Amino acid sequence: MSAVTRTQLLPGVFLTSVHTKKFKSSVLSMTLLAPLAEGDAAANALIPYLLRRGSERHPDLQALSAALDQLYGGSIEPMVRKKGEAQCVGFTGSFLDDAYTLDGSGVLDEAAGLMGELLLRPYTRDGAFSPDYTRQEKANLIDRIRAEVNEKRSYAANRVVEAMCASEPYGVNRLGREADVEALTPQSLWERYQQLLAHARLELYYCGSAELNRVCFILQKALAGLPREGGYTLPACTVIPAAQTPRRVEETMDVAQGKLTMGFRTGGITAASPEYPALMLCNALFGGTTTSKLFLNVREKLSLCYYASSMLHKYKGLMVVSSGVEFANVGKAEAEIRAQLEACRKGQFETWEVEGARRYTVSSLLTLPDSQGRQEDYWLGQAVAGLTEGPEEVARALEQVTAEQAVAAAKSLNLDTVYFLKGTEA
Amino acid sequence: MEEKQYTRVGEKLFHTVLDNGLHVYVDPKPGFQKSYAFFATNYGGMDMRFRLDGRWLDTPAGVAHFLEHKTFDTEDGNALQDLAANGASPNAFTSTALTGYYFESTEKFEENLKILLSFVSIPYYTQESVDKEQGIIGQEIRMGDDEPDTQVFYGMLEGLYAHSPIQVNIAGTVESIAQITADTLNLCHRAFYDPGNMVLCVAGDVDPVRVAAIAEEVLPKAGHPPVERDYGEAEGTQAAKPRWEKEMAVSTPIFQLGFKDTPPKKGEDWLRWELIGNLACEALLGTSTPLYAKLYNEGLVNEGFAYGCEAYPGAAFLCAGGESRDPEAVRAAVLAEAERIRNQGVDDALFQRLKKAAYGNLVRGLNSFENICVNQAMSHFAGFAYLSFPEVFDRITKADVEECLCRAVTEKRTTLAVIRPKGGAQ
Numbered sequence: 001m002s003a004v005t006r007t008q009l010l011p012g013v014f015l016t017s018v019h020t021k022k023f024k025s026s027v028l029s030m031t032l033l034a035p036l037a038e039g040d041a042a043a044n045a046l047i048p049y050l051l052r053r054g055s056e057r058h059p060d061l062q063a064l065s066a067a068l069d070q071l072y073g074g075s076i077e078p079m080v081r082k083k084g085e086a087q088c089v090g091f092t093g094s095f096l097d098d099a100y101t102l103d104g105s106g107v108l109d110e111a112a113g114l115m116g117e118l119l120l121r122p123y124t125r126d127g128a129f130s131p132d133y134t135r136q137e138k139a140n141l142i143d144r145i146r147a148e149v150n151e152k153r154s155y156a157a158n159r160v161v162e163a164m165c166a167s168e169p170y171g172v173n174r175l176g177r178e179a180d181v182e183a184l185t186p187q188s189l190w191e192r193y194q195q196l197l198a199h200a201r202l203e204l205y206y207c208g209s210a211e212l213n214r215v216c217f218i219l220q221k222a223l224a225g226l227p228r229e230g231g232y233t234l235p236a237c238t239v240i241p242a243a244q245t246p247r248r249v250e251e252t253m254d255v256a257q258g259k260l261t262m263g264f265r266t267g268g269i270t271a272a273s274p275e276y277p278a279l280m281l282c283n284a285l286f287g288g289t290t291t292s293k294l295f296l297n298v299r300e301k302l303s304l305c306y307y308a309s310s311m312l313h314k315y316k317g318l319m320v321v322s323s324g325v326e327f328a329n330v331g332k333a334e335a336e337i338r339a340q341l342e343a344c345r346k347g348q349f350e351t352w353e354v355e356g357a358r359r360y361t362v363s364s365l366l367t368l369p370d371s372q373g374r375q376e377d378y379w380l381g382q383a384v385a386g387l388t389e390g391p392e393e394v395a396r397a398l399e400q401v402t403a404e405q406a407v408a409a410a411k412s413l414n415l416d417t418v419y420f421l422k423g424t425e426a
Numbered sequence: 427m428e429e430k431q432y433t434r435v436g437e438k439l440f441h442t443v444l445d446n447g448l449h450v451y452v453d454p455k456p457g458f459q460k461s462y463a464f465f466a467t468n469y470g471g472m473d474m475r476f477r478l479d480g481r482w483l484d485t486p487a488g489v490a491h492f493l494e495h496k497t498f499d500t501e502d503g504n505a506l507q508d509l510a511a512n513g514a515s516p517n518a519f520t521s522t523a524l525t526g527y528y529f530e531s532t533e534k535f536e537e538n539l540k541i542l543l544s545f546v547s548i549p550y551y552t553q554e555s556v557d558k559e560q561g562i563i564g565q566e567i568r569m570g571d572d573e574p575d576t577q578v579f580y581g582m583l584e585g586l587y588a589h590s591p592i593q594v595n596i597a598g599t600v601e602s603i604a605q606i607t608a609d610t611l612n613l614c615h616r617a618f619y620d621p622g623n624m625v626l627c628v629a630g631d632v633d634p635v636r637v638a639a640i641a642e643e644v645l646p647k648a649g650h651p652p653v654e655r656d657y658g659e660a661e662g663t664q665a666a667k668p669r670w671e672k673e674m675a676v677s678t679p680i681f682q683l684g685f686k687d688t689p690p691k692k693g694e695d696w697l698r699w700e701l702i703g704n705l706a707c708e709a710l711l712g713t714s715t716p717l718y719a720k721l722y723n724e725g726l727v728n729e730g731f732a733y734g735c736e737a738y739p740g741a742a743f744l745c746a747g748g749e750s751r752d753p754e755a756v757r758a759a760v761l762a763e764a765e766r767i768r769n770q771g772v773d774d775a776l777f778q779r780l781k782k783a784a785y786g787n788l789v790r791g792l793n794s795f796e797n798i799c800v801n802q803a804m805s806h807f808a809g810f811a812y813l814s815f816p817e818v819f820d821r822i823t824k825a826d827v828e829e830c831l832c833r834a835v836t837e838k839r840t841t842l843a844v845i846r847p848k849g850g851a852q
Contacts, residue, residue: 022457024436025790049729061722065714069779072786078729096786100436132723140728143749146677147730152572254675254848257568291510300504303561306569324569352511359513359533366532367460372793 004379004390005212009204009220012232016379017215018207018369026097026108026208027372030119031079031090031380032200035235036169041087042176043184043192046141048078048089050189053133054123058114067114071107072096076115081377082174083384084237084315088203089196091115092376097209108210109218116222120197128190138181145175149253152421153307156259157322160419161313163249164263168238170316199231203383207372234384239317241268243416250420259421260330262321262337267412271314271385275412277397278405282413283312284357285406286344287321291356293340293349298323304333315385319413327422334418344410347403354403365395427452427634432813435789439802439813440634444642447622447649451802452634455795461535461630462795463637465546466526466803468625469618471596472738473523475656478617482656485614486605488563488598491520493611495559496551497527497619505545514538522592523738524804530795535632536640543626543644547619551611560603567597574680574845581670582682582745585841588666589658590741622649625806627799657740663688663839670843680845682747683757687735687834689742692809696737697818698826701784703735703744705822706830708780709772710763711746717763726756737808744834747843757842764835767828777824788815 007015034044058064068074074095081088095111123130149155158173165171202223206215243265269279287294287310298308308323325333343349368374368391378391427440427450440452455461474485498506498518509516514531527546531538570576583593597603628637665686690699711717711733721727733746750756791797798812805812 020457022455023793025793060719062714062716062719065712065718066779069714069783073783073790074786094790096790100786100789102782102785136723136725139725143678143728147749150574150676150680153569256571257565289510290516291507296507299562303558304565306562306566324565326565326568356507356511356513360510360515363460363513363515363530363532367530370458370460 006388007212007216009216010223010226011228013202013204013223013226013228014383015204015206015216015219016383017212018375019209019212020207021209023208023372024097024100025094025372026206026210027092027094027376028112028115029079029090029092029205029376029380030115031088031203032196033203033234033384034087034089034196034200036082036085036087036172038172038177039180040192041172041174042141042180043189044087044089044196045080045175046137046181046184046189047193047196048080048091049137049141050129050133051118051122052076052078052091053130053137055117056121056123057117059123071111071114072101074107074111076118080174081380083381085169086234086384087174088380088384091118094372099209108208112218112222120223120225125186129186131186134184134186134189138184141175141181142178145173145178145181152255152259153322153324156261156419156421157320159249159251159421160261160263160320160417161318163247163419164318164417168240170237198227198229201232201234202226203380205376205379207375237270237315237385239268239270240265241317243414246415247417248420249417250422252422252424254424255421256423257324258327258330258423260323260325260333261419262334262415263417263419264319264321264413265416266312266317266319267414268317269409269412270317272387275405275409276314277394278401279312279409280361281354281357281398281401282344282406282409283310283319284361285349285353286310286341286410289357289360291353291360293343293353294321294337297340298333298336302332302336304329304336308333308337315381330420330422341410341413345407347407354406358398358401362395362398365391365398427638434816435792435813437792437813442638444621444638444645446645446647447620448641448645449625449806450638450641451625451627451806452632452637453629453798453802454631454634455629456631458631459532460530460795461632462528462530462628462799463539463542464526464528464627464796464799464803465542466524466625466627467618468523468623468807469525469614470521470523471594472591472657473618473655474591474594476617477654478613483613485610486598487594487602488596489606489610489614490525491597492559492563492603492606493614494518494520494525495563496555496611497546497549499550499552499555500545500548501550505541508541509538512538516542520596522596524807526800526803528796528799535630536636539637539640540644543641547645549612549615549619551608553608556606556608556611563597563603564600567600570595570597574674574676577672577674578680578682578747578843578845581672581843581845582684582747582841585667585670585843586665586684586686586743587661587741590661591657592738592741617653620649621645623652625803627802629795629798661741665839665841668841670841672845673848674845676845676847678749678751679753679847680747680749681753681756682745682843683760684841684843685744685834686839687742687744687830689740690737694810694818696808697805697810697815698822699737699742700735701815701819701822702826702830705780705784705827706834707733707735707744707746708784709777709827710767710831710835711760712780714776714779717759721756721759726750726752726759753842753844757840761835761837761840764831768832772824772828774824777827781822785816785819788819
């Protein structure tokens with residue numbers, strides 16, 4: 001139905017292309033990969049936002065928006081993502097598929113051209129980025145970093161990871177540190193940008209109705225002039241199998257509800273391990289679904305919270321449990337979360353729990369190709385990790401996992417850090 | 427079943443109405459793995475006062491939402507778990523005027539559909555489970571108390587409306603939900619979960635005739651006449667309060683500007699109002715307008731700035747909001763731009779571009795099954811055919827958009843709601 005192909009277009013430039021006619025839109029992304037490092041993170045994170053401000057031909061936001069309006073309201077969004085220990089920066093675009101334009105004109109060619117232009121030919125002043133744009137985007141990035149605290153649920157989930165991986169690249173915030181953003185200049189950013197263009201691996205993704213040959217041709221044209229000077233490699237993601245002595249981190253804020261997050265190491269199991277499907281099943285069983293032990297016990301049985309769930313950081317080998325609880329109930333919630341994990345380790349679950357977890361996980365993998373956005377993110381992660389398995393293959397492996405293997409995965413989980421966000425009056 | 431082709435957007439829709447009054451819509455989607463079913467009642471947070479069996483009843487804030495949580499309970503257990511055990515991803519939400527239950531699945535679609543129709547239509551509320559749910563929903567409300575976006579939106583509604591129930595928090599308060607009993611839930615279920623007050627929308631690679639046959643088989647054979655509702659006396663045209671403020675633990679001020687408009691009539695008028703309202707926002711402060719460029723360059727808004735329009739029985743408004751260091755300056759600039767448009771009109775080239783972009787975005791939205799089904803349900807309750815938007819859209823003129831802006835965006839119809847950072851945050 002849809003075919004996924006991987007092609008090298010230029011040195012260090014790879015295209016993952018999904019050919020399908022089932023969507024009304026096409027999705028295109030261009031992503032530069034850099035090792036996640038404290039010193040570069042802020043500059044790397046700022047660059048796509050700066051590039052998105054204007055190009056030689058479209059020097060300001062209004063001109064760019066007008067060009068996108070003409071492409072039937074296409075979008076080109078700056079993206080800064082963390083995949084394993086790589087910082088992935090670039091653009092993701094979504095455009096009306098050529099089949100649905102009012103006059104039958106093609107959108108893809110121009111859309112790719114516009115994205116390539118943003119990546120390669122920015123609006124400049126005196127041979128570097130515009131000082132005005134730099135100043136404004138620095139302020140925006142600082143706001144963005146500060147705003148992470150506004151969403152307490154995701155904030156608490158990030159904080160536990162930062163705390164447990166404080167001395168690993170994975171602990172680096174994908175947006176960088178505020179102080180490092182302050183220190184950036186149009187010139188320093190320009191130099192960093194030149195290095196990325198010359199040496200960073202570039203991952204391209206396309207999903208839509210165009211044939212592979214045409215996509216390759218269009219993208220090669222859009223990327224004409226990309227300097228390629230060698231490098232392109234990423235260090236492997238460091239995986240620490242066993243936790244240190246469990247640590248506790250507490251933070252106080254003026255909030256109505258407490259947030260408890262617990263970070264576990266997976267015993268070295270990552271998306272690349274043969275045990276990974278078993279870990280996925282174990283996670284779903286423990287806290288990944290509405291039939292999970294955490295949902296049924298911490299929420300439904302004890303009414304301690306509205307949400308209690310677990311999720312994997314599959315390339316790094318972590319599992320994070322998140323929960324929102326009344327301050328006074330945090331001890332009870334933590335004890336129950338630990339007890340439920342213990343139950344998984346002892347194999348104390350019914351067949352319907354295992355099968356429910358399996359059906360849920362298989363289904364979420366099989367529906368992945370129904371969403372262009374989810375697919376793009378999945379394949380970027382796989383490309384960074386050097387993996388080629390598609391969601392259907394992972395689903396097939398999941399069908400074969402036994403309850404004993406899920407128990408073994410549960411036994412390999414070990415608690416590293418507990419984080420609690422409490423209120424000022426607690 | 428009646429079959430309707432919407433060739434311009436490449437969709438077709440099957441429709442029928444059952445003897446019990448239920449409308450069934452099916453959008454066949456060959457090539458997709460997943461199927462999606464959405465079963466909704468025309469009943470939401472604002473429907474607190476109504477007449478049943480000749481008696482006017484006042485129910486506490488938060489009943490519709492509470493009912494949504496408890497409706498998953500069945501005599502044999504919990505439908506959420508039954509669906510999940512079949513690999514379906516079920517969930518539900520309650521909005522101001524609608525409660526919807528849905529699932530997405532890749533296998534056993536018919537079995538899952540039967541479960542969905544059955545648990546929603548058969549009430550099973552016990553006092554014990556109602557008491558237990560108070561704790562869970564209490565935590566959901568507390569979580570909302572810490573979400574600035576939620577708080578500022580309700581703040582804006584409180585500013586715009588003197589008494590319309592749309593300003594009441596859908597989840598209610600810890601105090602209001604304490605008044606809810608199993609009897610309250612049974613009463614509201616009887617009033618609003620009647621097939622004649624509901625709609626079933628399905629998208630996926632499914633047989634439309636089977637969908638209708640299953641609905642016929644599972645649901646009650648007859649319904650009752652619609653329940654009369656009372657939303658209080660009609661609202662005036664002006665905003666009740668020009669400003670609303672609150673302090674929270676946030677990094678930068680978060681604001682929402684609201685512009686009170688005259689509610690549209692049911693039918694195609696409603697669709698026209700929505701399409702015009704969205705274009706009016708785009709023309710006034712959308713990303714390709716001079717105003718947006720100015721606000722962005724001055725650091726008064728960032729990329730999180732978002733806008734739109736919403737209509738409910740007796741209430742309609744345009745709104746725009748995000749983070750800003752100076753929300754008052756944004757308010758002043760928006761009102762000044764509206765004044766300029768009142769005198770000079772919307773730029774013709776801008777309008778043509780915006781229309782093209784808005785069209786593309788509407789078509790791209792049809793990628794999402796959820797979007798199709800939820801919009802189909804809402805449009806059914808509002809009395810129009812959602813997929814007919816291209817034809818209605820064609821007939822919208824620049825004058826329509828200007829008229830909307832002149833009418834709604836005036837000082838007297840405006841409310842500015844702001845969440846300010848509390849001392850001690852960050």
